[in-house]
Amino acid sequence: MGAVTVAAGRVPGLGHALALARGPMKFIQGLRSQGDVVTFYLGTVPIHQINSPDLIRRVLVTDAHQFGRGQIFAKARQLFGDGLATADEPVHMRQRRIMQPAFHRDRIATYVDVMRSEMREFVDSWRPGQIVRLDRAVSRLTLAVTAKALFRADLGTAAVTEVCRSLGPILNGVTKRAMLPDVYERIPTPGNRQFDAGLRRLTAIVDEVIKAYRESGADHGDLLSMLVSSEMTDTEIRTQVMNILMAGTDTTAITLSWAFHELAVNPDVRRKVFDEVDTVLAGRPVTAADLAKLSYVERVVAETVRRHTPVWLLMRKALAPVELGDVTVAPGAQVMISMPALHRDPALFTDPLRFDPDRWLDPRASEWPKAGSLVPFGAGRHRCIGEAFALAELATALVTVSQKWELRPAPGPRVREVARAFLRPNALLMALQPR
Ligand code: HEM
Structure with a gap:
């Protein structure tokens, strides 16, 4: 076994916690050049960051049976129970076997109809010249789309607002709680209070939807009907709904927010999207069959x-000793993979920070x-299911959106990436112009 590469800048007692807190993505990205497996410390707890694509494949695919889910999942499980996104x-x-059919490609055509009608309602509510906080608006949109496509539940405006309000603090809270000792959860910080209240509200809403399905007994042909007719208990079903x-x-x-941002700041890309959409659809509403013909849009998404x-x-989390390159990862040790760090590595992608849909024309893609x-x-x-x-x-x-509107950056704070539960934009203000 070779020597473990410890990330530069370790501070006694704290490990690398400060560097990580100051700029998580910068810190993680910086570890890529230090070796295929680089160990950093949260306090005294070692975390092995896996950098080489080969070893990443081994952890996720070929040797997946040697690993359980890590600490974030354990915390999520403790809070919400065993669901598809957290269970071992x-x-x-x-x-996964029970839920897979609802996500089968054949079902996507039906979902596209739900997605389109939600989105049309969304864009029809816009006014020329209006400035929108796009990142917030699309959060609401994707929630409504998921709920209607998979749970057919017309959650109603009040409930959608409620779920949006609850989800943010819950997602941020899970990540924080996974990193901090358990005692932190009992401190009545504003974040903890919002987390607890959010979880209570969300649970109540989801329970109501399940109850309505049980009472009606109808098969809506969606994921929730599938779950209700399976052997799962109501508590298990609630966990799955919350997980999804x-x-x-x-x-x-x-x-989606980032996609609109890139279109807004790259006029060439925007123009090509408009041209393709106009040529392929000639003003008619998009269907699942059309998506396959919109190859430039597909590259923009990719x-x-x-x-x-x-x-x-x-x-x-390693379940047994695992050899990864020169390093033997001990049972119980935490292993970490950062996909954005990988996707921004100039050794793997030419000019990786450039937004270039045409890199997908590369035959090696x-x-x-x-x-x-x-x-x-x-x-x-x-x-991802x-x-x-x-x-x-x-x-x-x-x-x-592109059939009707042109989105341009509106004056406001400089758009930055921030690392919360997910990597997200700080705020996206967009000015709406009819096309
Ligand atoms: C751009 C959007 C999305 C991204 C980037 C994404 C990313 C991911 C990733 C990286 C995983 C793997 C987690 C792991 O290996 O531990 C995952 C799993 C999962 N995703 Fe997604 N996801 C997206 C959208 C969705 C959507 C729309 C749904 C459902 C409607 C969904 C449901 C799930 C579930 C249930 C899992 C757990 C799967 C399992 O462990 O069997 N995701 N997702």
């Missing part, structure tokens, strides 16, 4: 997911996921 084996596989809401709404909303990968860390150098949706047994759903939603949103 064998519970996870059983749940948490895994699927903010991730998609943030990616490039947004690469350049602005929202899930900035995946954690795993189809190899990137298999090689482990492009994994925005993860890989292996935990690969909602990937096709998210890609369809992103494309449908870009097309539906």
Whole structure:
């Protein structure tokens, strides 16, 4: 076994906590040049960051059975129970089998119709010259889309507002609670109070939706009907619903926000999107069949997911001693993969910070996921179940908005990336112009 590479700048007692708190992505990105496996410390707890695409594939795919989910998931599980996005084996596989059919590609066509009608309602409410806080608006949109597509539940405006208000503090709270000792949760900080209140409200809303499904007994042909007719208990179903809401709404909303940002600041890209949308659709509403013909839009979506990968860390815990390159990872040790750090590595992608949809014309592009150098949706047994759903939603949103509106950056704070539960823009103010 070779020597473990410890990240530069370790402070006795604190480890690398300060550098990480000051600029998480800068710190994590900086570790890539230090080795294939680099160890940093949160206090005295070691975390092994895996940098090489080969080893990333081993952790996520070929040797996945050697790893359980890491600490963030353990905390989420403690708070919400065993759901698809948090459970370990064998519970996870059983749940995945029950839920997989609802995410099958064949179902996406039906979902695109729901997505389009939600988005049309959204853009029809806009007024020329209006300035919108786009990142907030799309959060609400993706929540409504997920709820209606998968749970058919017309949550109603008040409930959607309520769920949006509750989800933010919950997501941020889970990440914070995973990093800090358990005693932190009992301190009545404003964040902790918002977290507890948010969780109570969200639980109540979700329970009401499940009750309505049970009472009606009708098969709506959606995910919730599937769950209600399975052997799952109401508590298990509630956990799944919460998991889907948490895994699927903010991730998609943030990616969509970045896509609109890139269109707003790259007039050439915007023009090409408009041209393609006008040529292929000639003003008619988009369907699932059209999405396959909108190849430039598809590249814009792919490039947004690469350049602005929202899930900035995946954690795993070694279940047995695992050899990763020169390093033997001890049982119980935490392993971390940062996808955005990978996707911004100039050794893997030319001029990686440039937003260039045409990099996807590279004949090698189809190899990137298999090689482990492009994994925005993860890989292996935990690969995002909602990937096709998210890609369809992103494309449908870009097309539906671009048919009517041109979004331009409005005066306001400089757009920056901030690392919260996900990597997100600080604030996106957009001016709306009819096309
Ligand atoms: C751009 C949007 C999205 C991104 C970037 C994304 C990313 C990811 C990633 C990286 C994972 C793997 C986690 C791991 O390996 O531990 C994951 C898992 C998951 N995602 Fe997504 N996701 C997105 C949208 C969605 C949507 C729309 C849904 C559902 C409607 C969803 C539901 C899930 C679930 C349930 C899991 C857990 C899967 C499992 O462990 O079997 N995600 N996602």
